[in-house]
Amino acid sequence: MIHFIIGTRAQLFKMTPAMLECEKRGLEWRWVYAAQHRDTFDQTLKFFGLPPADYTVVDWDTEAKTISKFLYWMWKMTLGLVHSKKILAGYTGKKHIVLTHGDTNTTVFGALIGRLTRTNVMHVESGLRSFNIFNPFPEEINRLITFRLSNYYACPGDWALGNVQKFKGVKINTLQNTQMDVLRYGLENLEKATITLPKTKFVVLSTHRFENLYNKQRFEKILTIAEYAAKKYKVIMPQHPVTEGQIDKLGFRQRIESNKNFILMPRLEYENYLKAIVESEFVMTDGGGNQEELYHLGKPTLLLRNETERKEGLGKTALLSKLDFETAKSFIDDYKRYQHSPVKEKVYPSKIIVDSIKEFGQ
Structure with missing residues (x-):
């Protein structure tokens, strides 16, 4: 068995x-x-x-x-x-x-x-x-x-x-990684997505890691980076249950909701999340799986982490920000330099x- x-x-x-x-x-x-x-x-x-x-x-x-x-x-x-x-x-x-x-x-x-x-x-x-x-x-x-x-x-x-x-x-x-197989399946079934996306340019913010959500200073740095992105683009922010709870606990709810360019959403089903990242300008994330997936898509990725256990995309599609505002700002101002053609490997x-x-x- x-x-x-x-x-x-x-x-x-x-x-x-x-x-x-x-x-x-x-x-x-x-x-x-x-x-x-x-x-x-x-x-x-x-x-x-x-x-x-x-x-x-x-x-x-x-x-x-x-x-x-x-x-x-x-x-x-x-x-x-x-x-x-x-x-x-x-x-x-x-x-x-x-x-x-x-x-x-x-x-x-x-x-x-x-x-x-x-x-x-x-x-x-x-x-x-x-x-x-x-x-x-x-x-x-x-x-x-x-x-x-x-x-x-x-x-x-x-x-x-x-x-x-x-x-x-x-x-x-x-x-x-098996993430490649998941992505292949998702792209083949993307028509099942039901999400309504902005008609103007948008980016995606996804954060769920313990070291970010349970540290107010780190979470605030992430929001400051996202707010800079929001000066130019709509920011879709899916809320993992733990993310939603920490937004309230740390007192960030009003700050986020008062910004007209932030779009808070509940945790998205896979096909809806995939459609959002495919059509976005770039993605800001602390997810390791996201890093791999976005590399295969050729999508510019700002990693909201100090360290990553993955090599995929680093220096190509992905920039490790270490939550440094100036590093993040340089990425947001010139994100298209991280845009690449999708990876096409028969693996x-x-x-x-x-x-x-x-x-x-x-």
Whole structure:
């Protein structure tokens, strides 16, 4: 049996092509929902044509969008480890494999569930590093823990592959991230988007990282950068649940809503977000997946981070701002220098992953 353990929207996006590939090949697979995120999950499943989860670890009607809810979720997940064999429906041991993705807290729990049941563990999107323990936090720590718990490593390229050479296990070079497969699917189904976009030029602002949202000084720097962009363009700002909560908690709601060029939106479903970034002038984001996706689109990208664990687009489509206003200003004033033609590579990372683990689903 091939088990996919998923807790966040980003994980669902990036694991979906592998799940669809398993289904296409008639392999035995199932997916476990950790429910770290919940908002728009059902819509995302519908868009990709995926079935409901086979098992839900934390059955609640909210998500880990505040510190208190996050701690509650961590507690429930920790208790759930006692039932790891049940979570995997008894399909445990060396004839089966657990796939856990990325650098979230769900990533670590997924690896632990595998190890506690003596089941193989594949870390998807393995080998990415910022080499700074506290930036991004806790993502870099989550990756290091997961490296040590895994025995299969699906690495998106040579650089990532080199970063896990000291760990024992099977190394697979997927050449690119599975985000490429997601983007390909999204572009093929873009007509399903229902979002209404401004008729004038606009940009997209997307921020959701812990180190930005829970630090008032950093969040204010992001808003100051966005306000400069808003002098020239409309700024679409989708609100992740945690982003929406911090806007209110830090007292930024009135500041944002009083700016006629800011357009606040709820968290967007994938097809609507993709349509927005495709038609935008440029994107300001702290998302690692966004960085990769925008690189493949050739879209100018201002990274609202101090460090990034990804190489895609750096110095080409993407500029690492370190939240420095002058750096951001230079990007906004001359963003077209970061505009490139879309990347057209016939690489299918999810197929490479399934090729390497198909024996576990037969």
